[in-house]
Amino acid sequence: xxxxxxxxxxxxxxxxxxxxxxxxxxxxxxxxxxxxxxxxxxxxxxxxxxxxxxxxxxxxxxxxxxxxxxxxxxxxxxxxxxxxxxxxxxxxxxxxxxxxxxxxxxxxxxxxxxxxxxxxxxxxxxxxxxxxxxxxxxxxxxxxxxxxxxxxxxxxxxxxxxxxxxxxxxxxxxxxxxxxxxxx
Amino acid sequence: xxxxxxxxxxxxxxxxxxxxxxxxxxxxxxxxxxxxxxxxxxxxxxxxxxxxxxxxxxxxxxxxxxxxxxxxxxxxxxxxxxxxxxxxxxxxxxxxxxxxxxxxxxxxxxxxxxxxxxxxxxxxxxxxxxxxxxxxxxxxxxxxxxxxxxxxxxxxxxxxxxxxxxxxxxxxxxxxxxxxxxxxxxxxxxxxxxxxxxxxxxxxxxxxxxxxxxxxxxxxxxxxxxxxxxxxxxx
Numbered sequence: 001x002x003x004x005x006x007x008x009x010x011x012x013x014x015x016x017x018x019x020x021x022x023x024x025x026x027x028x029x030x031x032x033x034x035x036x037x038x039x040x041x042x043x044x045x046x047x048x049x050x051x052x053x054x055x056x057x058x059x060x061x062x063x064x065x066x067x068x069x070x071x072x073x074x075x076x077x078x079x080x081x082x083x084x085x086x087x088x089x090x091x092x093x094x095x096x097x098x099x100x101x102x103x104x105x106x107x108x109x110x111x112x113x114x115x116x117x118x119x120x121x122x123x124x125x126x127x128x129x130x131x132x133x134x135x136x137x138x139x140x141x142x143x144x145x146x147x148x149x150x151x152x153x154x155x156x157x158x159x160x161x162x163x164x165x166x167x168x169x170x171x172x173x174x175x176x177x178x179x180x181x182x183x184x
Numbered sequence: 185x186x187x188x189x190x191x192x193x194x195x196x197x198x199x200x201x202x203x204x205x206x207x208x209x210x211x212x213x214x215x216x217x218x219x220x221x222x223x224x225x226x227x228x229x230x231x232x233x234x235x236x237x238x239x240x241x242x243x244x245x246x247x248x249x250x251x252x253x254x255x256x257x258x259x260x261x262x263x264x265x266x267x268x269x270x271x272x273x274x275x276x277x278x279x280x281x282x283x284x285x286x287x288x289x290x291x292x293x294x295x296x297x298x299x300x301x302x303x304x305x306x307x308x309x310x311x312x313x314x315x316x317x318x319x320x321x322x323x324x325x326x327x328x329x330x331x332x333x334x335x336x337x338x339x340x341x342x343x344x345x346x347x348x349x350x351x352x353x354x355x356x357x358x359x360x361x362x363x364x365x366x367x368x369x370x371x372x373x374x375x376x377x378x379x380x381x382x383x384x385x386x387x388x389x390x391x392x393x394x395x396x397x398x399x400x401x402x403x404x405x406x407x408x409x410x411x412x413x414x415x416x417x418x419x
Contacts, residue, residue: 002267002408005385006200006377008359011344013292017282017308018346045213058232058352066231075233096227109228109352116210118201118376120357121220139223173214183220184229184353
């Protein structure tokens with residue numbers, strides 16, 4: 001049996017190869033549902049924006065499906081700017097019913113790559129305005145520390161009238177308010 | 185609460201890097217201090233994106249020609265297979281490759297290494313694996329380059345690979361090294377993997393069969409991703 005290949009850092013110099021700004025628009029292949037923006041910053045242990053991070057998003061469609069035909073891709077990639085800012089333009093995912101019947105609250109998976117991360121980090125973004133769904137979510141419920149759980153909830157901010165709802169989600173790599181990351 | 189089970193195999197501890205690795209100084213302010221929370225796999229982790237040419241564009245697997253002329257440096261063919269831990273090929277998955285040029289310089293605005301850029305070399309490519317999981321790139325042997333991790337530190341020559349596989353669990357970004365490089369023993373990124381055999385799997389193998397006479401040297405590198413557990417416990 002072949003043995004697994006180990007991870008190594010993405011390093012500082014990847015944007016010229018991996019950064020496709022169009023990939024931050026998850027709706028590019030067509031998407032039904034409520035348009036939303038998920039935006040925030042990646043911050044290091046000093047609270048300084050990380051200018052050389054790359055994030056990837058993976059999510060269900062508006063009906064909560066991962067297996068689907070053409071159209072909504074469910075995948076996005078964004079790089080941070082000089083202040084550590086990133087944004088994804090997508091649709092609000094539906095609740096996901098697992099084959100065993102459990103229901104996951106609407107969420108997206110985020111994978112974070114950066115210089116200084118020898119292995120990428122994985123977290124999840126949930127939505128503050130889906131509190132009842134979040135209360136029942138099996139992954140959120142498995143997190144004992146309420147402060148850690150809270151790091152996964154994106155807060156809705158008021159955008160300009162007529163623009164998609166904006167959810168703010170900061171990825172805090174290290175420190176007091178460190179984001180909850182998962183070993184999957 | 186339901187019972188969630190692992191759909192994908194887990195890596196063996198020590199066979200991958202830990203993020204908290206002080207010898208690599210960029211980890212100091214970036215590596216999380218808390219251990220990641222183990223969760224069982226849901227559909228979210230057990231699925232992943234599927235890439236087609238409509239998205240990525242046609243394969244860009246010859247990195248030696250960009251602009252008007254040929255890139256400077258030693259031509260190399262890098263070929264291998266993307267497999268899962270049970271030996272099955274990973275078909276139709278996206279591989280991205282990026283690297284420094286022969287002088288050890290990246291086409292990146294922040295790379296300040298005082299070495300020449302090559303107008304005929306960008307150092308970025310991608311390919312989709314075939315039905316047997318095969319990939320093949322033609323490129324230029326990258327140079328080693330200095331970095332400021334410690335005084336007079338040099339990264340061993342390497343290619344960066346990004347590969348997706350079947351799921352969020354199988355996602356991998358790694359670096360491929362070259363046999364016989366004396367810088368490997370000194371490199372904290374390479375040595376962040378505790379188990380020697382696991383480190384050495386990142387070193388490609390010179391393959392005379394892959395070399396092309398009077399044209400390019402051949403290096404073989406297989407990439408093995410986490411696969412589905414043989415006996416899933418029925419989600």
